[in-house]
Amino acid sequence: MHDIINSPGHRPTLRVARIVTEVFAPALLAAAMPIVIGVTSDLPISTGFGWALVGALFCSVIPNTLIWWGVHRGRLTDHHIRVRQQRRTPLIYGLLSVLVGLALMIGLGAPRPVTAMIVVMFALGLAVTAANLVWKLSIHAAVTAGSAAVLVIEFGPALLVSALVVALVGWSRVRLRDHTVAQVIAGTVVGLLVAVPTFLLLK
Structure with missing residues (x-):
């Protein structure tokens, strides 16, 4: 089976899966989404972008x-x-970082749309941290699905096309054998259930 998966005919899809996994990594989405929300809101671009950078720093x-540093x-x-088993500590530190960023943004009066996006990222982080204590839920799937949901809420039904990206990311995680189909589906469901009500409530 290993030889079949790594045969020449399967290598192109493996390369595509690796690219998709890196391009839509949770870290990149956590940086990009506050910026997208910040620069497309009713705020002056400089204000929205500046606060988005603060959010991206902590998220x-x-x-x-x-x-x-842990990898190094x-x-x-x-x-x-x-x-x-290695995920718990980095995830907890990540949550603490986002909490510090949120406290700073709220204390200094950051714009509501950007703050709402950071709260969504914190809520997603909290959900996947809890799940990963007992099961390797796909963080890629959760963050991608949550981000896609926010885009649809913010920009309308035309952004439902982002569901294709969610599916592509899920495929990449399974193709790389980093997750099972069940773990990807669970991550997607968690991402939607957390992001949609959180952003709708706060935006």
């Missing part, structure tokens, strides 16, 4: 710097943390 840059020190297998 993505700081948590993933800690992850890369040999404490984590890789930046996607394929081993479930």
Whole structure:
């Protein structure tokens, strides 16, 4: 079976799966989504973008710097943390980072749409952290699905096309054998159930 999966005929799809996994990594979406919301809201672009950068710093840059440091020190297998048992500490540190960012943004009067997006990311992080204590739920799927849901809420039904990206990301995680189909589906469902009510309530 291993030889079949890694045969020349299967290598192109493996490369595509790796690219999709990296392009739509949770870290990148956690940085991109606050910026998308910030620059497309009714705020002046400079204001929305500035606050979005603050959100991206605490949602993505700081948590993933800690992850890369863990990889460098040999404490984590890789930046996607394929081993479930290694995920707890980085996820908790990530949640703490987002909480600090949220406290700073709320205390300084950050715009509501950007703050709402950061709360969504925190809620997603909290959900996947709880799930990963007992099961390797797909964080890629959860964050991609949650991000797609926010895009649909913010920009309308035309963005339902983003569901194709959610499916593509799910396929990539299964193709790389990092997750089962069940783990991807569960991640997608969690992402939708968390992101939709949270963003609708706060935006």
